[in-house]
Amino acid sequence: MLRIVTYSLLFVVTVLLQVFLFDNLSVSIYLNPLIYVAFIVLLPVDTFAVWLLFAGVVMGATMDFLMGTAGINTIATVLIAFVRPFLLTNLYGRDDLRDGGVPSPERLGHHVFLDYLVILVVLHHAVFFTFEALSWSHALRTVVRTIASGSVTVAVVWLLTRIFTAKFVARL
Amino acid sequence: MRKLIEFIRSVYVVALFVALEAVAVGYYARSTCYTQARLLARSNAAAGAVHGFSAGVRRYFSLGTENKALLERVAYLEERLAQYDEAANIARLRKYMTEIGGSKYRVMTATVVSNSINRTQNFITINRGYGDGVVPDMAVLTPGGAMVGYIIDCTDRYSVAMPVLNTSFRASGKLEGADYFGSVYWDGADPHTVLFGELSKYSEPKLGQEVVTTGFSQFFPEDVLIGRVERVSMNETRTAFTVRVRLAAEFSKLTDVILVENRDANEIIGLEKSEGVEEYIRNE
Numbered sequence: 001m002l003r004i005v006t007y008s009l010l011f012v013v014t015v016l017l018q019v020f021l022f023d024n025l026s027v028s029i030y031l032n033p034l035i036y037v038a039f040i041v042l043l044p045v046d047t048f049a050v051w052l053l054f055a056g057v058v059m060g061a062t063m064d065f066l067m068g069t070a071g072i073n074t075i076a077t078v079l080i081a082f083v084r085p086f087l088l089t090n091l092y093g094r095d096d097l098r099d100g101g102v103p104s105p106e107r108l109g110h111h112v113f114l115d116y117l118v119i120l121v122v123l124h125h126a127v128f129f130t131f132e133a134l135s136w137s138h139a140l141r142t143v144v145r146t147i148a149s150g151s152v153t154v155a156v157v158w159l160l161t162r163i164f165t166a167k168f169v170a171r172l
Numbered sequence: 173m174r175k176l177i178e179f180i181r182s183v184y185v186v187a188l189f190v191a192l193e194a195v196a197v198g199y200y201a202r203s204t205c206y207t208q209a210r211l212l213a214r215s216n217a218a219a220g221a222v223h224g225f226s227a228g229v230r231r232y233f234s235l236g237t238e239n240k241a242l243l244e245r246v247a248y249l250e251e252r253l254a255q256y257d258e259a260a261n262i263a264r265l266r267k268y269m270t271e272i273g274g275s276k277y278r279v280m281t282a283t284v285v286s287n288s289i290n291r292t293q294n295f296i297t298i299n300r301g302y303g304d305g306v307v308p309d310m311a312v313l314t315p316g317g318a319m320v321g322y323i324i325d326c327t328d329r330y331s332v333a334m335p336v337l338n339t340s341f342r343a344s345g346k347l348e349g350a351d352y353f354g355s356v357y358w359d360g361a362d363p364h365t366v367l368f369g370e371l372s373k374y375s376e377p378k379l380g381q382e383v384v385t386t387g388f389s390q391f392f393p394e395d396v397l398i399g400r401v402e403r404v405s406m407n408e409t410r411t412a413f414t415v416r417v418r419l420a421a422e423f424s425k426l427t428d429v430i431l432v433e434n435r436d437a438n439e440i441i442g443l444e445k446s447e448g449v450e451e452y453i454r455n456e
Binding site: 023025027029031057064065067068075082131132 | 200212219286290361362
């Protein structure tokens, strides 16, 4: 029960941060960090694949509605929600995952968590920017946008993870 | 038996994933810039208040420069007005005004509540809608009179405009002082410059020359400043110039805009689609 409340709060916080802070950066076309992936990244490691997909659709559709992007956010977010279980199994091993817990440097180890985070963010951003550009003639620009925005997203999500897990431990 | 359930479960997830992605990709494939603007206009009913607040804060910090730009504009218009007063016989002017029932253009101001420049499909949301008399196709200009874009969708209290910084944007432009025209569009690269293509190779664009709108557009009045020529190159087939134009409007600092409606636009469009004209097209 506590879990549902905490994750609803995380959902609201990431959406607000994305829409009212990161969408208004207007610094450069290369800087468009999509930090709301934090919600998918931080779902408990033992979440069922179906629930992950459901979370991906809800988050993606919300962002599409608020950013006016007609489906690109959903495409990218559902994809990473689908890939997540396979990625965790490959990086960390299946057995220990059944015990649950929030994906974090403490739970998975710094190295594994960073790999997990970077792969999800890069995959998400690459799909998002490719669909947004819809042309291979801008391939180089898409790569630069993915790397620049992706690094900012990784940094922000890492920070969010620290805050989120710190709170979680304190409450328990 | 457990293996079977396990198998069904994994296939079920994959099938659900494929179905969801198919729906999302299908929706995106069928969407146009108008769909996106409609989404933004609807979501503004919820997000508008907070956007309005942050726009208010941003606006406060730019009041100084804004004021200066407005004063310059006022001074310029005062000068124009003075010239008018001298040149035109007041009685004839009054007669002229009553005959055409006011000016061809209707002008109002609005405040920008949200604006992006870091996407390839950027949109601007402003705080006026149908309730304030805003309608789609109105031109959006900066307080200094430079081109920004045009309105594409409205709700009661908000409108969404497509700025020139949107790869779906098209407008016709011409070189100031010459009658050669071409089309103005954005390649999605630099939010300070746009491209001015299909410009006749017989024209002689000079660096720093002004590019303005033509009177052909159903959105923009004639001679609205777009920007200045920055770089000139020939296109691949060497049939026309492609000119890179530095925008006169500073999009990252846009806080207030002017909206202009062409009252004759509907009449002109109606005439172009009238039976007389249509018949002629069919016979061809």
